[in-house]
Amino acid sequence: MPIESKPAKLAPVPSWGTPYRVKDGDDWLSVASKFRVGVQSLIKHNFDTLNTNEVNWYLRTRVGCVTPGPKGWNWKFSSRARACLQLGDSQINY
Numbered sequence: 001m002p003i004e005s006k007p008a009k010l011a012p013v014p015s016w017g018t019p020y021r022v023k024d025g026d027d028w029l030s031v032a033s034k035f036r037v038g039v040q041s042l043i044k045h046n047f048d049t050l051n052t053n054e055v056n057w058y059l060r061t062r063v064g065c066v067t068p069g070p071k072g073w074n075w076k077f078s079s080r081a082r083a084c085l086q087l088g089d090s091q092i093n094y
Contacts, residue, residue, distance in 0.1 A: 002068050004057040004077050006091030013062065017086035022063065022077035031077075035087050045088045 032039045038090060040050055049060040056075055059065040065075035066081035 002056045002073055003053050004060065005053035006049070006057050007049060007051075007054045011058075014045060014086040014088070017045070017088045020087055021084045022081050023079045026075075026077040031085065037087065042085070042087070046050075046085050050082070089092035 020035075022031065028039045028042065032042045035042075038047055043050060047055055047062075049058075050075070051056060059075040062083055063075075063077075063085065064080070065077060066080055067076050067078050068074070069076040
C-alpha cells in the first residue's frame with residue numbers, strides 16, 4: 001500500500017487551467033512531457049506540495065488513483081481515476 005500523509009493544511013483545488021484526465025500508461029513524466037512542463041511544476045500546481053507522501057494522499061483522495069505502482073510505494077495513474085489533473089494555462093507551451 002502506498003505511503004500517504006494527509007497535509008496539515010489542504011491545498012485548494014486549482015480553479016483554473018486545462019483539465020487532463022489521466023489514463024493507463026501515464027506517469028508524471030509522460031504527462032509533463034506531453035504538455036512541455038516540468039514534473040515538479042505540474043505536481044506543485046495541483047497539490048501545492050512536493051512531499052511524496054502528501055502527493056500520494058492527493059492522488060488517492062482527489063484524483064482517485066486506486067492502483068499501486070510496481071514497487072507499491074506510490075499510486076499509479078490509470079483510466080480508473082475519477083478526476084483530472086489541472087494544467088495551469090501559463091504552464092502549457094503550445
